Amino acid sequence: MGAQLNKEQEQLLALQEKSFFADLTAEEQTFVLRQTSQDAFDEARMVLTESKAIYSVPEARPLVLPAAAPSRFRLMVVPFSSAAAAALLTFIFFRKETIIVQTVDKPIYLTADTVYLKDKIVDTVIEYREGKTIYVHEKTNAHPNIKLSEKVKSNEILPPLTTLGLKNRGESMREDNLVGIMDGVFY
Amino acid sequence: MFGLKKDIHSFTDEALIQLLSTRRCNEALTEIHARYSKKVLGFFLRMTKGNREKSHDLVQDLFLRILEKHHLFDPTKRFYTWMYAIASNMVKSSFREKNHEGIEEGSKAFDFHHDFSDNRLDREVFQRLLKVAIEQLEEHHRLAFVLRYMEEMSVKEIAEIIEQPEGTVKSRIFYATKKITQALNEFIPEQAGQHFKLS
Numbered sequence: 001m002g003a004q005l006n007k008e009q010e011q012l013l014a015l016q017e018k019s020f021f022a023d024l025t026a027e028e029q030t031f032v033l034r035q036t037s038q039d040a041f042d043e044a045r046m047v048l049t050e051s052k053a054i055y056s057v058p059e060a061r062p063l064v065l066p067a068a069a070p071s072r073f074r075l076m077v078v079p080f081s082s083a084a085a086a087a088l089l090t091f092i093f094f095r096k097e098t099i100i101v102q103t104v105d106k107p108i109y110l111t112a113d114t115v116y117l118k119d120k121i122v123d124t125v126i127e128y129r130e131g132k133t134i135y136v137h138e139k140t141n142a143h144p145n146i147k148l149s150e151k152v153k154s155n156e157i158l159p160p161l162t163t164l165g166l167k168n169r170g171e172s173m174r175e176d177n178l179v180g181i182m183d184g185v186f187y
Numbered sequence: 188m189f190g191l192k193k194d195i196h197s198f199t200d201e202a203l204i205q206l207l208s209t210r211r212c213n214e215a216l217t218e219i220h221a222r223y224s225k226k227v228l229g230f231f232l233r234m235t236k237g238n239r240e241k242s243h244d245l246v247q248d249l250f251l252r253i254l255e256k257h258h259l260f261d262p263t264k265r266f267y268t269w270m271y272a273i274a275s276n277m278v279k280s281s282f283r284e285k286n287h288e289g290i291e292e293g294s295k296a297f298d299f300h301h302d303f304s305d306n307r308l309d310r311e312v313f314q315r316l317l318k319v320a321i322e323q324l325e326e327h328h329r330l331a332f333v334l335r336y337m338e339e340m341s342v343k344e345i346a347e348i349i350e351q352p353e354g355t356v357k358s359r360i361f362y363a364t365k366k367i368t369q370a371l372n373e374f375i376p377e378q379a380g381q382h383f384k385l386s
Contacts, residue, residue, distance in 0.1 A: 004354040005361055013361045040368065047317060047367050050310070051336045054318045055232050058239070060224030060246050065213050066254070 008035055016044050126154070200266035207257040220250050223267075226338070227274055233333045234278045236322040245281065249274055264347075271338070272348045275330055282326050320370035324363055331359035332367075 005013065012035050015028055021038045032041050127135040137151035195218045198206065206215035224246055231242035252273055260269055321329060327349075334345045335356075342360075346353045 003358055005358050009361055010357060013357060013364075016364070043368050043371070044364050046313075047320075047364055047371070048336050050314055050317055051321065051332070052339075054314045054321070055229060055237060055337075057225060057229035057232060060220070060228045061243050063217060063220040063224070063250055064247060065216065066251065 012036070012041075016041065016048060020045050201260075201262055204253075204257050204260050204266055205262070207254060212254070216250060216254055219253065223270065224250070227270070230271070230274055230333065230338055231278070233321070233337050234329065235281065237318070241281070245274070245277055249277060252277075265344075268340075268344050268347045271334070271340075271344075272350070275334075275348055278330070279326065316371055316374050317367065319374070320367040323370055324366060328359050328363035328366065331356055332363040335360050 008031075011031065015024060015032060018024070021029060021032060021041050024032065029038075032038070123139050125137050125139055127137075134154040135151055136154045138148040192211075195203075195206075195211070195214050198215070198218070200219065200222070203215045203219050206212065209215075227249055228242055228246050231245040232239065235241045235245070249270070253270065256273070260266065321332065324332065330349060331345060334340045334348065335342070340348070342353050342356050345356045349356070
């Protein structure tokens with residue numbers, strides 16, 4: 001018994017499904033008689049037609065639907081304090097900070113020749129001693145302190161103290177109108 | 188329109204399957220059951236040699252399986268053949284369990300000493316013999332025969348259900364028919380060949 005039918009067997013099956021021997025064309029009847037007898041053919045045909053009626057089929061029973069699984073969430077009883085805490089934590093963890101994104105069409109470029117910070121003012125202190133020896137050092141109130149030059153003897157010939165015409169001798173030059181700035185250092 | 192439910196009866200089988208994933212799941216399954224329960228009950232009866240209790244249980248199991256496995260349904264294919272594929276597999280499993288007792292409607296109790304004195308079998312007797320002959324077929328032959336001539340499916344549909352080539356389906360149908368006619372002739376040897384003519 002092969003897995004596949006040959007051409008004649010396929011045709012015979014097709015004719016059995018079509019009709020009884022008497023209802024076939026002459027050509028088909030000739031073909032059938034080459035393969036089997038008329039009675040055998042009709043018997044097979046009868047098997048196919050009568051098989052539909054051999055079982056009486058009753059109505060099916062009503063479908064029994066599966067019970068719906070209860071939702072766990074519905075059964076949970078949560079104390080108010082826990083719910084409030086959960087809500088607060090949810091708010092903290094999931095809140096979103098507003099991010100403002102601004103698109104600038106024309107970027108602005110800032111330029112400056114000299115920049116100094118007021119809290120990093122450096123005073124140059126000139127000490128006149130004995131009218132001849134002059135020491136120069138720097139002091140500042142900057143925080144953190146910036147690097148200052150060491151106290152050195154001045155190599156320059158400075159005018160005598162009496163000729164400076166300072167309004168308040170001994171006060172910081174910082175408040176003085178004569179004070180200028182060069183390379184970040186007051187003089 | 189929002190808020191209005193579409194009538195469940197207007198859905199196609201395939202659309203009903205999609206509904207099984209929604210809140211209208213029970214409604215959809217009930218509708219599928221209404222459409223096919225009797226048909227598949229007939230299929231199970233034919234495949235379990237008329238065991239009604241077993242067939243009713245199989246129908247119930249079939250629809251529960253459809254509910255469980257609806258996500259495996261390929262929407263490009265027909266629901267009908269998919270359902271029969273599940274039903275066929277259930278029958279195969281059922282055969283493996285060898286749980287087929289209780290053959291009903293007297294097929295075992297067939298009286299082979301029927302009076303054939305008039306040289307002619309009446310339709311009822313023929314059908315009772317035919318039923319026994321079909322039930323004696325091997326499972327794969329019976330499945331092909333039942334799907335073709337009792338469920339009236341095309342060879343292509345059967346091939347899809349049993350996952351075999353169409354040529355194999357035709358072969359099984361052909362040889363199943365041949366075996367049935369042989370069995371009929373064995374039941375009443377003196378009638379063989381020429382006396383199965385229904386009046």
